[in-house]
Amino acid sequence: xxxxQNYINGQLTDPIGKTYIDNYDPSVGKxxxxxxxxxxxxxxxxxDAAKAAFPAWSVTPKDDRAxxxxxxxxxxxxxxxRLAKAESKDNGKPVSLARTVDIPRASANxxxxxxxxxxxxxxxxxxxxxxxxxxxxxxxxxxGCISPWNLPLYLFSWKIAPALAAGNCxxxxxxxxxxxxxxxxxxxxIEAGLPPGVxxxxxxxxHKVGSVIAAHPEIPLISFTGGTKTGAxxxxxxxxxxxxxxxxxxxxxxxxxFADCDYNxxxxxxxxxSFANQGQICLCGSRILVERSLYEKFxxxxxxxxxxxxxxxxxxxxxxxxxxxxxxxxxxxxxCIELAKEEGGKILCGGERVVLxxxxxxxxxxxxTVIEGLPYDCRTNMEEIFGPVVTIMPFDTEEQALAYANSxxxxxxxxxxxxxxxxxHRLSGKLHTGIVWVNCWLLRDLRTPFGGVKxxxxxxxxxxxxxxxxxxxxxxxxxxxx
Ligand code: NAD
Numbered sequence: 001x002x003x004x005q006n007y008i009n010g011q012l013t014d015p016i017g018k019t020y021i022d023n024y025d026p027s028v029g030k031x032x033x034x035x036x037x038x039x040x041x042x043x044x045x046x047x048d049a050a051k052a053a054f055p056a057w058s059v060t061p062k063d064d065r066a067x068x069x070x071x072x073x074x075x076x077x078x079x080x081x082r083l084a085k086a087e088s089k090d091n092g093k094p095v096s097l098a099r100t101v102d103i104p105r106a107s108a109n110x111x112x113x114x115x116x117x118x119x120x121x122x123x124x125x126x127x128x129x130x131x132x133x134x135x136x137x138x139x140x141x142x143x144g145c146i147s148p149w150n151l152p153l154y155l156f157s158w159k160i161a162p163a164l165a166a167g168n169c170x171x172x173x174x175x176x177x178x179x180x181x182x183x184x185x186x187x188x189x190i191e192a193g194l195p196p197g198v199x200x201x202x203x204x205x206x207h208k209v210g211s212v213i214a215a216h217p218e219i220p221l222i223s224f225t226g227g228t229k230t231g232a233x234x235x236x237x238x239x240x241x242x243x244x245x246x247x248x249x250x251x252x253x254x255x256x257x258f259a260d261c262d263y264n265x266x267x268x269x270x271x272x273x274s275f276a277n278q279g280q281i282c283l284c285g286s287r288i289l290v291e292r293s294l295y296e297k298f299x300x301x302x303x304x305x306x307x308x309x310x311x312x313x314x315x316x317x318x319x320x321x322x323x324x325x326x327x328x329x330x331x332x333x334x335x336c337i338e339l340a341k342e343e344g345g346k347i348l349c350g351g352e353r354v355v356l357x358x359x360x361x362x363x364x365x366x367x368x369t370v371i372e373g374l375p376y377d378c379r380t381n382m383e384e385i386f387g388p389v390v391t392i393m394p395f396d397t398e399e400q401a402l403a404y405a406n407s408x409x410x411x412x413x414x415x416x417x418x419x420x421x422x423x424x425h426r427l428s429g430k431l432h433t434g435i436v437w438v439n440c441w442l443l444r445d446l447r448t449p450f451g452g453v454k455x456x457x458x459x460x461x462x463x464x465x466x467x468x469x470x471x472x473x474x475x476x477x478x479x480x481x482x
Contacts, residue, residue, distance in 0.1 A: 003036075004036060010049075010194070010195070010197060014036065015036035020037055021034065026091070026323040027322065030362070035204070036203040038202045039204070043202055046171045047219065050198075053197030057167060057168075057195060062117050065114075065165060066114040066115065067114075069161060076188065080107075086181055087181050090179070091149065094320060097277060103153060103154075109154070113467075116165065117166065117467065130480065131479045132480060133476065137467075140471065142220070143219070144170075144171050144216065146222070147174055150282070151277070152178040156185070159172070162470050166467050166471050171213055173213060174203065177325055182203070214238050217241065223469070224246065228384075228455045234247065244469065245459065248450075250282065250456060254414050256417065257270070258417060259291040261417035263294075267298070270302065271302070274306075276442075285414075289393050291394070311354045311368075322365075334353060340380040344378075345371040348371065348392075351367070371391045372393070376407055382408050398426075411452050411454035412456035414436050415438075416436060434452040450465075
């Protein structure tokens with residue numbers, strides 16, 4: 001059975017403890033590879049390597065750093081098919097999704113920041129004829145990057161690329177649930193000629209590797225994407241050490257549909273925003289709020305479409321809905337569905353595990369699930385489920401829709417469907433979220449600030465926001481008049 005390795009100081013290495021974690025293929029429910037069960041000793045090796053590499057990497061000309069990152073990007077493109085298949089097997093997502101979204105985006109992340117750093121400039125502030133201030137933006141040092149399982153290589157590279165472009169060295173930990181493409185990336189980094197120690201990837205559990213990275217005194221910056229509870233724990237440990245923190249956390253995003261929307265476009269997009277990646281995207285719209293006059297029509301059409309969405313083998317090119325990432329997560333989602341029933345919710349479709357035939361008979365599949373009849377403030381409508389489960393609710397006025405939308409502790413994204421331009425602007429300004437999509441969903445321009453408010457996180461990724469985060473500004477004031 002394949003044993004993955006850490007990537008430390010430019011080499012693929014076994015964990016010092018020589019112990020491993022089982023890695024499951026969720027579409028068949030079987031272990032198919034082993035992940036290093038690393039501990040603080042492996043993290044220390046990675047930190048030592050990063051520390052040794054930093055003096056040279058931080059002063060490597062931007063053009064040279066960019067050239068290596070572009071090489072990594074093109075190697076990802078060259079290995080698109082292999083990486084897409086690996087991502088699909090590791091995560092359960094349809095291979096077609098990995099091929100068209102996850103892996104191209106991972107390549108784009110490297111490409112974007114390789115070129116972005118070349119255009120990154122800092123400010124100057126002239127004080128008339130008294131002085132001139134300018135800002136130096138230096139790399140921070142060793143960046144700790146910790147990522148989740150839902151978009152494995154996509155989110156892993158979304159942190160690593162800007163960190164490296166800005167001149168930092170990195171100690172990174174991918175999710176132990178989906179480590180495969182991060183491992184394959186380490187091979188590509190070696191092939192691309194990334195100097196040893198610049199990027200170090202330590203595999204293992206959150207409580208044994210992630211927590212050591214978060215608490216490590218020589219790692220002054222943590223970029224984390226994952227659950228809100230984990231983010232709070234990282235903040236608890238890192239804040240008293242005055243680390244720079246970027247936390248991209250959970251969501252419970254509203255999808256607000258007005259009767260005047262472009263109906264067919266809305267319906268097709270709402271299918272995606274509800275069930276893409278089995279609903280395991282932090283930006284999925286899990287609370288669908290529909291203007292009452294459209295509610296019954298929407299319900300009929302949406303449920304009919306959801307019932308037609310067949311769950312299948314993720315390796316099959318035609319599959320649109322694959323497996324849930326793990327048994328544990330599948331059970332969590334099924335428990336959430338039970339809670340929705342206890343709270344008085346009516347299951348309009350789905351609501352249960354799907355058992356496929358043949359090799360996928362033990363895989364973790366859940367049918368697209370639509371629930372109605374729940375109050376806006378029940379637990380089901382307040383807590384993140386992170387699966388193919390949405391609730392639908394009617395609303396009567398714009399004020400009511402806004403109140404429902406803003407009622408959860410989360411504030412990641414919102415979607416608004418209306419042809420009324422004035423309303424679109426008015427509502428967008430009042431939604432307590434970091435991102436609002438109007439008449440679209442998951443349309444991404446990598447230059448835009450990405451992140452949430454309230455329990456959805458602190459800080460922004462994307463564009464120059466990430467380069468600001470991965471650099472330390474220093475003001476230099478030069479008097480020009482005595
Ligand atoms: P998680 O918080 O369980 O794990 C995320 C990462 O943190 C993993 O690598 C894990 O090993 C590590 N970790 C766990 N405990 C740790 C600790 N004590 N210290 C340091 N690291 C630790 O999240 P998950 O289940 O992998 O991912 C799903 C969650 O991620 C959902 O809540 C989802 O909304 C969120 N998410 C948010 C965004 C965003 O951009 N806001 C994007 C994707 C996913």
